[in-house]
Amino acid sequence: MNLEIISKQAVNLIKSVGFFIHTESKKISAKDIEEKGFNDFVTYVDKEAEQKLINELRKIIPQAGFIVEEDQTQKRSSEFNWIIDPLDGTTNFIHALPVYSISVALSCQDEIIMGIVYELNSKECFHAIKDKPAFLNDTEISVSNTEELKNSFLATGFPYNDFSHLDAYLSLFKDLMRKTTGIRRLGSAAVDLAYVACGRFDVFYEYGLKPWDVAAGSFIVQQAGGKVTDFGGKENYIFGREIIASNRLLHTPFLNELKNHFI
DSSP: OOHHHHHHHHHHHHHHHHHHHHHHTTTOOGGGEEEEETTEEEEHHHHHHHHHHHHHHHHHSTTOEEEESSOTTOOOOSSEEEEEEEEETHHHHHTTOSOOEEEEEEEETTEEEEEEEEETTTTEEEEEETTSOEEETTEEEOOOOOOOGGGOEEEEOOOSSOOTTHHHHHHHHHHHHHHSSEEEOOSOHHHHHHHHHTTSOSEEEEESOOHHHHHHHHHHHHHTTOEEEOTTSSSOOSSSSEEEEEOSTTHHHHHHHHHHHHO
């Protein structure tokens, strides 16, 4: 299996689906928005984009299964699986806030071997394959070299329907406001992770996320020299619903700060 060829095919597909999403963004209206759960929205654009990705990715690796956000009838495979978020940042999308992305990862026997995050509005495609560097479009990228938390620039996501750790989250947030240069919430975890990979953010953390939110971006961070764990410093960050991604230098200091509030 040639991952470089598969990655190029997947990138071209994702860009074409991105064009579809961008075109439909001009047509979206309130009647097109469905609520899957509390503060959890979906549109026909999410669904059609996902189906386009599934149909074409199935041609690239016919034996692969799918782990996807919208169509839960898709079956997983024991070997290869595509992990897809067709529109990460749907709330931004329906409000015409230009930060949303397509996130696609490929796993082999539960190990991520490819990740692609495409931010549609900036036309920035972050991608990586196993044992190779990470790229932004055609330029190799790496994480930042910030060494101290007081000089760090962070990203996070606000809880929108899982408030089980809200007090701890807000307590941590208050401390980090005092101990860092700033915190941002963009509304797309995949983009946040991609921005850690290219050094725009030093650390990203969030809880309540799904595999399709983080699979591609976390892999790209690692290929760019960063470190990714769950809140306990372990490796259960794809299915464990909590994640810290850093430039590696700040990982232990950030974990120590988080443990004061979450553990």
